[in-house]
Amino acid sequence: MDIHHMATNVLLRDPSIDWTNLDNHRKAGGFEAVKKAFSMDADEIINETKRSNLRGRGGAGFPTGVKWGFVPKQSEKPKYLAVNADEGEPGTFKDRYWLRKDPYPLIEGCIICAYALGINTTYIYIRGEFLEEIRIVEKCIEQCRRAGLLGKNILGSGFDMECWVHPGAGAYICGEETAMLSSLEGKAGQPKLKPPFPAVEGLFRCPTVVNNVETLVCIPLIIQNGGKWFADLGTDRNGGPKVFGVSGHVKRPGLYEFPLGVNLKDVIYKHCGGILNDRKLKAVIPGGSSCPVLTPDEIDIPADFDSFKVVGSMLGTAGVIVIAEPTPLIEVLLRIARFYAHESCGQCTPCREGTGWMVRILENIRKGLATKKEIGLLMDAATKIEGNTICALGDAAAWPVKSFLQKFPDEFSRYLVDAA
Numbered sequence: 001m002d003i004h005h006m007a008t009n010v011l012l013r014d015p016s017i018d019w020t021n022l023d024n025h026r027k028a029g030g031f032e033a034v035k036k037a038f039s040m041d042a043d044e045i046i047n048e049t050k051r052s053n054l055r056g057r058g059g060a061g062f063p064t065g066v067k068w069g070f071v072p073k074q075s076e077k078p079k080y081l082a083v084n085a086d087e088g089e090p091g092t093f094k095d096r097y098w099l100r101k102d103p104y105p106l107i108e109g110c111i112i113c114a115y116a117l118g119i120n121t122t123y124i125y126i127r128g129e130f131l132e133e134i135r136i137v138e139k140c141i142e143q144c145r146r147a148g149l150l151g152k153n154i155l156g157s158g159f160d161m162e163c164w165v166h167p168g169a170g171a172y173i174c175g176e177e178t179a180m181l182s183s184l185e186g187k188a189g190q191p192k193l194k195p196p197f198p199a200v201e202g203l204f205r206c207p208t209v210v211n212n213v214e215t216l217v218c219i220p221l222i223i224q225n226g227g228k229w230f231a232d233l234g235t236d237r238n239g240g241p242k243v244f245g246v247s248g249h250v251k252r253p254g255l256y257e258f259p260l261g262v263n264l265k266d267v268i269y270k271h272c273g274g275i276l277n278d279r280k281l282k283a284v285i286p287g288g289s290s291c292p293v294l295t296p297d298e299i300d301i302p303a304d305f306d307s308f309k310v311v312g313s314m315l316g317t318a319g320v321i322v323i324a325e326p327t328p329l330i331e332v333l334l335r336i337a338r339f340y341a342h343e344s345c346g347q348c349t350p351c352r353e354g355t356g357w358m359v360r361i362l363e364n365i366r367k368g369l370a371t372k373k374e375i376g377l378l379m380d381a382a383t384k385i386e387g388n389t390i391c392a393l394g395d396a397a398a399w400p401v402k403s404f405l406q407k408f409p410d411e412f413s414r415y416l417v418d419a420a
Contacts, residue, residue, distance in 0.1 A: 010221055010233075011214075011243055012097070012257045019102040020136055022143045030104055031149060033220035037112045038157040040223075042073075045116035049219065051227030053239025057094075058084055058175075058212030059288065059316045061305035068209060070199035071117050077206040081114050081122040082198075084180055085213045088127055088172040090289040090339055092319035094243045095213035097255055099126060099133035103140040107163065109216030111154065112223055114161045117209060121162055125180050128168040138165050172343035176391045177210040178202075179345065190345045191391035214243060235261035238304040242318055249276040249324035261302040268299065268322055279324040283408070287316020289336045290396030292403030312403070329411045333404045334362045340397035351394040354385040358401055371418045379405055 017024055025031075037045055050065030071079060083106070087095040098106050110122045126134050141163050144150040152160050166184055174180045174189040181203045183189040202208025218240055222230045231239040238260040244267060247253045251273030258267065264286065268274070275281055281296045286303070292313040301307050305315045323332060341355035361378045364370040378401060386398040405412060 009257060011217060011241055012255060013102060015101070019104065020140060022104065022140070022147060025104040029224075031108060031155070033224040034108050034111050034149070035155060037115055037223050038155065038159065042116045042118070045112065045223065048222055048227040049116075052218075052222045052230035053227075053234065053237055054215065054218050054222065054230065055238060055305055056212055057214035057218070057242070057317070059089070059290075059314075061315065064211065064215055067199065067211075068113070068117060070197065071207050071209055072200065073118070075118075075207050078121065078204075079117060079119045080203045080206055080208045081110060081117070081119045082177075082181060082184060082203055082208055082210045083110060083122065083124040083213060083216060084175060084177065084210055085124055085126040085130075085133075086168050086175045086180060087130075087213075087317075088175050088343075089317055089319060090336070091245070091247060091285060091321040092288045092317040093245045093247075094255060094317065094319070096130065096133060097243070098213055098217055099130060099137055103137045104144075105217045105220055106137075106213055107140065107144055107150070109211075109219035110163060111150070111161055112219050113209065113211065113216060115157075115159050119209070120160050121164075123164050123166050123184055123203070125166045125168060125174070125184060128170040130167075134165055134167050141165065171345075172339075173345045173391070173393060176393065179391065180210065181208065188345075190347050191393075193390055233259050235259075235302065235304050237306060242303075242315075244303070244318040244320055246272050246320045246322065248320075248322035249279065249327070250274070250322045251276055258303070260304040261307070263300065264303045264320070265300045267303065267320065272322075275322065275324045277324075279326075281322070282325045282327060283323040283329065283332075285321040285323070285400075286318075287314050288319040289321070289339065290392075290399060291316045292399045293407055295407050329404055329408055330362065330366050330415060333400060334359070334366060336400045337362055337397065340393065344393060344397070348389040348394065350385045350388045351397065354381050354394070355397045357381045358385075358397065362401075365412060365415045368415055368417065370416055372413070372416055375405065375412060375416070 046068050054064045055061040168174050171189045174183045176191045178192040179189040198208040234240050241257050242260050244256045284294045284299050298311045308315050337359045341359045344351045344355050346352040358381050361374050382398040382401040385394045
C-alpha cells in the first residue's frame with residue numbers, strides 16, 4: 001500500500017523508519033503521551049477528548065469523548081476495552097496500516113483510554129485474514145510487556161492493564177460492535193438488539209468501550225498536544241486529520257492523510273493525480289462499499305461527516321472508490337450486492353432473504369431478462385430491508401442498490417427487455 005504524506009502528516013509517519021521497533025517509537029516521543037495522561041485525572045482526559053471533536057473513525061462518526069462518558073464510573077463488574085480491528089468493508093484499508101506498520105500509537109491509545117475509564121483488560125479484535133498483522137501486533141505487545149509499558153504497574157503509575165489480540169474468523173458481520181463482542185465471547189458473531197448498549201452491558205455482560213483502531217491512534221496526539229490543537233486541524237464538529245484510502249481508477253491510489261473537510265474533488269484530481277488514463281469520471285463511492293454512490297457533479301464538497309449527509313451519503317471509513325468510464329455500473333453493484341448477501345448472518349429475515357433477492361434481480365437485469373417491473377421490485381426490496389434489521393448490514397446492502405438506481409437510472413434501464 002502506497003503511503004502519501006499530505007497536509008497534516010501526524011497520523012502517517014515516515015515509511016522509511018521501522019515503526020514496529022519500540023526503540024524507534026520511543027526515540028520519536030513514544031509513550032510520552034501515556035506519561036502525561038498518568039499525571040491527569042480521568043475527567044481531564046475525557047474532557048480533552050470531547051474538546052478535540054474526535055468522531056469515531058469506524059464509520060459511524062459518533063463523538064468519542066461522549067461515548068466514553070456513557071461508561072459508568074463505578075461498577076461492581078470489571079470494565080473492558082474492545083478494539084475493532086476487523087476491517088472488512090470493501091474499499092477500506094486504513095486500519096491495516098497501523099496494525100502492520102505502526103502499532104504502538106494504537107497500544108498507547110488503548111492504555112490512555114483504559115486509564116481514563118478504569119479498565120484493566122483490553123482485547124484487540126483483528127480480522128482473521130490479517131495473519132501478518134496479528135503476528136506483528138502480538139510481537140509489539142510483548143515488547144511493551146518487557147519494557148514495563150503493559151501489564152502490572154505501567155511506568156510505575158500504579159495502573160495495571162493487560163492487552164490481548166483476538167483473531168476473528170473472517171466474518172464481515174463481526175465488524176458490527178455487538179457481533180464482535182459475541183465473537184470475543186466464543187459465540188456466533190451475531191449482532192444484538194440495543195439497548196442495552198455495550199457501554200453499560202457489553203463483553204461478558206460488563207461495561208465495555210468499543211473503539212476503532214484509527215480512533216485510538218488519535219488519542220495520544222490529543223493528550224500530547226491538547227484537544228483544541230486536534231479540533232483546529234479539522235472543521236467545526238469534525239476534529240483532526242483523517243486517513244483516506246483511495247482506490248479504483250486513479251493514477252496514485254493509496255493512503256492519504258488530510259484534515260477533515262478537505263475537498264473530495266481535490267483529493268481525486270489534485271492529490272491522486274486524476275483519473276487513470278485520463279478517462280472520464282463516472283461515479284465515486286466516498287466511504288467504503290456501503291456508502292451511497294455520488295455522481296461526478298456531487299464531489300465538489302468538503303469531505304467530513306456532516307457535509308456528505310447533504311448529498312445523501314456518508315464519510316464512513318473514508319474508503320474512496322473511484323469509478324471511471326466505461327465501467328458498467330451493473331457489474332460494480334452486483335459485486336457489492338453479492339458481498340452483502342454472502343456476509344449476512346441470517347438472523348433477520350429482511351436481510352437474510354432480501355439480500356439474495358437483490359442479487360437475483362440484478363443478475364436478471366445484467367442478463368437482459370428483466371423488465372421495468374423488476375427495477376421497481378429491486379427498489380422495493382431495498383426499501384423493505386433498510387431500517388428493518390438488528391444491525392446496519394441490512395442498510396449497508398440496501399443503500400448502494402437504492403443510490404445506484406436513483407443516480408444512474410439510464411445505466412440500468414438499457415439492460416431491460418422493455419427498454420425501448
